[in-house]
Amino acid sequence: MGGDLFASGAEGGAESGTEGGAVVEFVYRPTVADFEEALRARALKTAAGRVQVLVMLLAVVVPAVIFVLVVDLAPLLSGLVPVLSAVVMIVALVRGMRTQARQMFSIVEPYGECRMVADERGAVSTGERVSFTTEWSVYSGYLETPRLFVLFGGERASGVAVLPKRGAQDPADVERLRGVLGRNLKRS
Numbered sequence: 001m002g003g004d005l006f007a008s009g010a011e012g013g014a015e016s017g018t019e020g021g022a023v024v025e026f027v028y029r030p031t032v033a034d035f036e037e038a039l040r041a042r043a044l045k046t047a048a049g050r051v052q053v054l055v056m057l058l059a060v061v062v063p064a065v066i067f068v069l070v071v072d073l074a075p076l077l078s079g080l081v082p083v084l085s086a087v088v089m090i091v092a093l094v095r096g097m098r099t100q101a102r103q104m105f106s107i108v109e110p111y112g113e114c115r116m117v118a119d120e121r122g123a124v125s126t127g128e129r130v131s132f133t134t135e136w137s138v139y140s141g142y143l144e145t146p147r148l149f150v151l152f153g154g155e156r157a158s159g160v161a162v163l164p165k166r167g168a169q170d171p172a173d174v175e176r177l178r179g180v181l182g183r184n185l186k187r188s
Helices: 032-045 047-070 075-111 171-184
Strands: 024-028 114-118 122-126 131-135 139-144 148-153 160-164
Touching: 024 160, 024 171, 032 047, 032 075, 032 139, 032 148, 032 160, 047 075, 148 171
Parallel strands: none
Antiparallel strands: 024 114, 114 122, 122 131, 139 148, 148 160
């Protein structure tokens, strides 16, 4: 290959790419579990995700505390109401993330097996029914979990891109992609 990923149409394997970087290829079939893990990681590892969870918890717990202060309840119930409210909210958050993950998966499921080839300029993703090219500037950043790379949409794109490490064609491709992402995106 030896040329530009974007000019070449992403043909070839993990060879030298643009600007001296490696071309990395991942082949995988997305799963609901991939999206669940990505959403959990976003909620726990990014400032925006943690703020969102905190605001949602406060939206339930603060009214519960106000209720306890206004209504004369037994001391045991006074402590129990805010705790139960927090538990209910956490369960609702987890269920909501699962529902959102299923919805996200339903969008990509028709694509079937996916092939992503990346270099220093961006990535070309091809499914059984769709193909698209994305420059790294479309993403605001990324994070890594034990099983995934998760890319976050920026100003020009919304959403989350999920890239399972199990799709690496060579174990060294995970490290190569980590390097490409690290040079081109902010890590959360």
